[in-house]
Amino acid sequence: MIGLFTAEEVRAAEEPLLAATPEGALMQRAAAGLAAVCGRLLGPVYGRRVALLVGSGNNGGDALFAGARLAGRGARVTAVLLTPDRAHGAGLTALRRSGGRVVPARNPGAEAVVARADLVLDGMLGIGGRGGLRQDAAVLARAAAAGAGITVAVDVPSGIDASTGEVDGVAFPAMHTVTFGAVKRGLVVGEGRGHAGQVHLVDLGLDPHLPTPTAWQLTDADVAARLEPPSAGDDKYSQGVVGVLAGSAAYPGAGVLCAGAALRTRPGLVRYAGGAADGVRAAWPEAIVTEGGPGGAGRVQAWVVGPGAGTDDAARTVLAEVLATDVPVLVDADALTLLAREPDLVRRRSAPTVLTPHDREFARFGTEVGTDRIGAARRLAADLGAVVLLKGDATVVADPDGTTFVNGTGTADLATAGTGDVLSGIAGAVLATSAATGLPAVEAAAVAAHLHGRTGQLAAQRGPLVAGDLVRRLPEAVGRVRGVGPAVLGDSPA
Numbered sequence: 001m002i003g004l005f006t007a008e009e010v011r012a013a014e015e016p017l018l019a020a021t022p023e024g025a026l027m028q029r030a031a032a033g034l035a036a037v038c039g040r041l042l043g044p045v046y047g048r049r050v051a052l053l054v055g056s057g058n059n060g061g062d063a064l065f066a067g068a069r070l071a072g073r074g075a076r077v078t079a080v081l082l083t084p085d086r087a088h089g090a091g092l093t094a095l096r097r098s099g100g101r102v103v104p105a106r107n108p109g110a111e112a113v114v115a116r117a118d119l120v121l122d123g124m125l126g127i128g129g130r131g132g133l134r135q136d137a138a139v140l141a142r143a144a145a146a147g148a149g150i151t152v153a154v155d156v157p158s159g160i161d162a163s164t165g166e167v168d169g170v171a172f173p174a175m176h177t178v179t180f181g182a183v184k185r186g187l188v189v190g191e192g193r194g195h196a197g198q199v200h201l202v203d204l205g206l207d208p209h210l211p212t213p214t215a216w217q218l219t220d221a222d223v224a225a226r227l228e229p230p231s232a233g234d235d236k237y238s239q240g241v242v243g244v245l246a247g248s249a250a251y252p253g254a255g256v257l258c259a260g261a262a263l264r265t266r267p268g269l270v271r272y273a274g275g276a277a278d279g280v281r282a283a284w285p286e287a288i289v290t291e292g293g294p295g296g297a298g299r300v301q302a303w304v305v306g307p308g309a310g311t312d313d314a315a316r317t318v319l320a321e322v323l324a325t326d327v328p329v330l331v332d333a334d335a336l337t338l339l340a341r342e343p344d345l346v347r348r349r350s351a352p353t354v355l356t357p358h359d360r361e362f363a364r365f366g367t368e369v370g371t372d373r374i375g376a377a378r379r380l381a382a383d384l385g386a387v388v389l390l391k392g393d394a395t396v397v398a399d400p401d402g403t404t405f406v407n408g409t410g411t412a413d414l415a416t417a418g419t420g421d422v423l424s425g426i427a428g429a430v431l432a433t434s435a436a437t438g439l440p441a442v443e444a445a446a447v448a449a450h451l452h453g454r455t456g457q458l459a460a461q462r463g464p465l466v467a468g469d470l471v472r473r474l475p476e477a478v479g480r481v482r483g484v485g486p487a488v489l490g491d492s493p494a
């Protein structure tokens with residue numbers, strides 16, 4: 001698991017490390033790692049044009065020292081200084097000694113330096129940045145975006161909040177971010193995620209000083225370890241039976257997608273009860289289908305309730321009935337709308353509950369998501385005593401105890417109707433196994449989000465996707481995450 005940290009946590013960890021290392025040594029480590037990544041991105045370094053955007057703090061110092069290293073390898077490096085009288089002195093000296101040039105940002109030619117560069121290194125603001133970019137910095141960020149060069153952020157893209165990912169106005173659009181010591185949360189969540197590009201972590205020796213993370217990102221290997229394949233002793237019941245309460249005469253597709261996703265994730269046994277019984281029977285002969293409510297469906301180890309299920313009295317009765325049981329329940333879509341009217345239904349539960357709202361469904365519980373998505377998910381989770389999986393570009397999964405996962409997989413191609421129903425089916429299947437495996441509900445939900453995102457990436461390789469494509473590609477995604485078949489997702493599927 002990759003730990004995710006706030007700027008404050010990183011600052012506090014840096015203090016003892018700075019005290020224990022010779023002056024300037026950490027910045028040299030950072031700059032060496034930064035220059036190495038830039039060198040790899042450039043290919044041949046000799047003769048290439050590099051523009052450094054340099055602010056007044058240590059972030060600018062990192063850029064200047066890295067620029068000096070690239071100039072030493074023959075790159076044509078120009079530093080654009082936002083505040084020439086406050087730029088890092090030793091860094092400036094090093095750059096000049098290596099043959100680098102310096103221009104103030106207010107010089108008329110500064111924007112052209114950025115526009116012509118093969119690589120633009122953003123050292124304007126690091127974790128010391130506060131609020132949005134000022135005008136002069138915003139102009140340079142826009143010039144970098146408009147230019148053809150590779151954009152690389154030093155530690156964090158300038159203009160993003162390193163802890164929340166909030167962007168107030170303009171921020172540097174990085175294709176790559178070389179971050180130091182620890183992954184800052186703002187690189188993987190909120191608008192920051194979209195500005196950070198690919199994140200490269202440079203080890204500064206900070207780990208012993210960092211606190212135990214409260215926010216994490218799962219890797220494929222972490223997910224594989226939580227998705228054990230069946231073994232010789234298993235039967236169709238032993239890893240958990242999923243009950244799907246989704247779909248209606250008006251929206252049969254939600255039931256078909258949800259039940260299909262549950263089956264395709266872990267095909268032990270799926271029970272279906274609801275208004276789309278005929279459709280589910282036709283699509284999934286493997287499912288055990290009943291027309292009535294959950295009471296007549298038989299025993300399950302987790303329920304999924306809500307997708308396409310409607311918000312009438314009958315749907316409310318079904319929701320109340322499953323929430324009154326002592327098995328894990330995943331509440332999605334229409335059932336979230338109902339639950340927002342009666343949140344006490346979930347507060348009283350003894351077994352885990354997972355809620356999977358998108359932003360509009362989240363707002364029905366009383367407050368908007370806002371710009372701090374981790375904070376928002378944690379607040380609702382603590383309030384309701386339920387795991388909250390807040391969907392989006394970077395899905396956030398928060399436990400009532402504050403443990404949080406930020407999903408690292410997925411693609412904007414998932415922004416299509418029905419993909420949420422698929423996520424619910426996947427999560428229901430993983431949740432049902434948790435009784436046997438002891439997997440905490442928050443991890444089950446995070447595993448589901450990861451797998452859903454990977455499946456989306458896989459399906460999107462062939463062009464625009466619809467939700468049914470996800471169901472079809474799920475077994476392959478599970479196989480790949482477990483390391484069966486090509487290990488690299490970028491490979492074209494066999």
Ligand SMILES: NC(=O)C1=CN([C@@H]2O[C@H](COP(=O)(O)OP(=O)(O)OC[C@H]3O[C@@H](n4cnc5c(N)ncnc54)[C@H](O)[C@@H]3O)[C@@H](O)[C@H]2O)[C@@H](O)CC1
Pocket residue numbers: 014018026027030055056057058059060062124125126127128129130131132133134154155156180
């Ligand atoms: N502390 C350490 O141990 C290390 C820090 N490193 C670098 O140091 C960075 C943090 O450095 P600093 O604390 O000097 O802070 P920054 O370089 O992030 O920026 C702080 C400076 O920017 C100004 N500023 C803040 N918000 C602004 C805004 N919106 N517009 C314009 N100016 C603004 C502040 O007045 C201050 O002068 C890290 O992100 C990393 O890049 C690395 O060198 C590795 C070692």
Ligand SMILES: Nc1ncnc2c1ncn2[C@@H]1O[C@H](COP(=O)(O)OP(=O)(O)O)[C@@H](O)[C@H]1O
Pocket residue numbers: 333358391392393394395410411412413414415416417418419420421422423452
């Ligand atoms: N821009 C995006 N980038 C990545 N994932 C997205 C994006 N938009 C939506 N998603 C994902 O697609 C799914 C959509 O779910 P939802 O809004 O409930 O759709 P539906 O109700 O139609 O099934 C969620 O898993 C969400 O995280």
Ligand SMILES: [K+]
Pocket residue numbers: 059122123124125126153154155156157158
């Ligand atoms: K930066």
